[in-house]
Amino acid sequence: MENATGYRRSAGSARGETRRRELLATITDDVAENGLVDFSLRRAAKSAGTTHKVLLYHFESAEDLLRQVVFSLRERRIGNALTAVAASSASLTDRVRAAWVSLRDEESALRRVLDQAMGLAMYDPGRYAALGRGASQQYLPTLVSFCPPDWPEQRKFEVASMILATLRGFLVDLLTSADGDSAAAGFEALLRAVEREEAAP
CATH class of the missing domain: 1.10.10 (Arc Repressor Mutant, subunit A)
Known part of the structure; x- marks a missing residue:
């Protein structure tokens, strides 16, 4: 072949x-x-x-190799988050909190490379679009698994999508701000939104 x-x-x-x-x-x-x-x-x-x-x-190709490398690095990130979540309680709010601490405190080299991958996807989507699309496809199943098992699948997807988009924004904020105060404040608001979702019928 x-x-x-x-x-x-x-x-x-x-x-x-x-x-x-x-x-x-x-x-x-x-x-x-x-x-x-x-x-x-x-x-x-x-x-x-x-x-x-x-x-x-x-x-x-080089693009195929790069895609698989980035996939492997995201698997490391997900594995780290799952390890942190395993030590938390069963509530969605606590799982999101544990996952965020893992993301916030992860080694800077891993964060830098995954940020660079998203930058490539935005800079040259014709060549690197798969790096961006692959992120959501890779992260969403894990966040869906954090949701209460009795929720309908559509609700799990919607809440997981909200959490993913918000956490990604906070990671960008950490990258571009000196102190991370706005990400910390925004995260507290996210937790309140997740708590309301859990309390809703």
């Missing part, structure tokens, strides 16, 4: 999949440490100790 560049592609053998995962993990660690600026197949290959041709054997 060949990709768009004409290089032979891995056909999905168990051995090939194991190697693909190893490469992805190594490159993801590099991006987490060094960011997305100047990301390229050659830089990724260097960090993984291989060649760009080998990467094109396992990934469709």
